[in-house]
Amino acid sequence: MVAIKAHEAERSLARLDPAWRLVLIYGPDAGLVSERAAGLARASVDDPQDGFQLVRMDGDAVAADPLKLADEANTIGLFGGRRAIRVSPTTKPLLAAVEPLLATPSQDALVIVEAGDLQRSNPLRTACEKAKTALAVPCYGDAARDLGTIIDEMVRGAGKSIDRATRDHLAGLLGGDRQTSRREIEKLMLYVGAEPAVLTEHVEAIVGDTAQREQAMLVDAVFAGKLAVLDLAQAKLMSEGLDPGVMLGAVLRQALALLKARQSVDAGRGVKDVVATMRLPYPRIATTEAALVAWSSPKLTEAVTLIGNAVLATRQDSEMGRAIATRALWTLARLGRAGRSE
Structure with a gap:
């Protein structure tokens, strides 16, 4: 079996075993999937700008006509040299197109298949993990260490510096999607302009959103059962004029997301x-992982009902909105605290 862990991906792709003739790059981080596929494709040919060396194939078209991929992979280049085929993501099944290449790998071309979040039982993922001539590469959201590396590379590339505290602060504001993180950092570099160093105030002005962070703090406090943190976050948001219905809506979205998870x-x-x-x-x-452990499906269903009723009540009686929201949030927080004592 040729299946690797997420933390092994960079090393495995940098030192690709010649026996691996098909590489499946998959995962929920679409930006990271695309970035790794592009990097591998460039490294696998002599001239990435040559359309005969680096062939792009649409995933939907390959799924509609599975033989297209095998035909392209077994085409011998007119001028020799290394070739790579990059297949874009598709929601349609690709197993029929990939199976012939797993059975009889192409000797001329490296086939790179991009995919979304494939479950362990997904036929395409299973087939690639079992094949000795294929490599399955998982791509999950960036951890803080990965984000720190990306920040350092992009800041140095822009000819600037950033201290560790500012870098850690920036990493904490970025999400798990690689492309989105890069766009945010690029936007930050434009804002910094000619200044030699990236400062915390730059980050706060462009990437940081205090209201969003306080709202996230409130939501996580509710499901962690942290009453003191909830009280502080709610007081700050209320003082900033945040509507109680909006506050409850954020908690409701998290409850629905947790229930699905x-x-x-x-x-x-x-x-x-x-x-x-x-x-x-x-x-x-970490807070979301802890919430999933503490909250059962029945409790989360109860939370969705409770918050949904509170949202409706605030719409019907706006003057009592703050009191209604406070009561609902504290009721949920106590449920969250109870979940951690069970």
């Missing part, structure tokens, strides 16, 4: 695997 856990998936698909900012990963 918890159902996946109940079906047999690991908590960390499920949370990895949610594309959360790094600081919220």
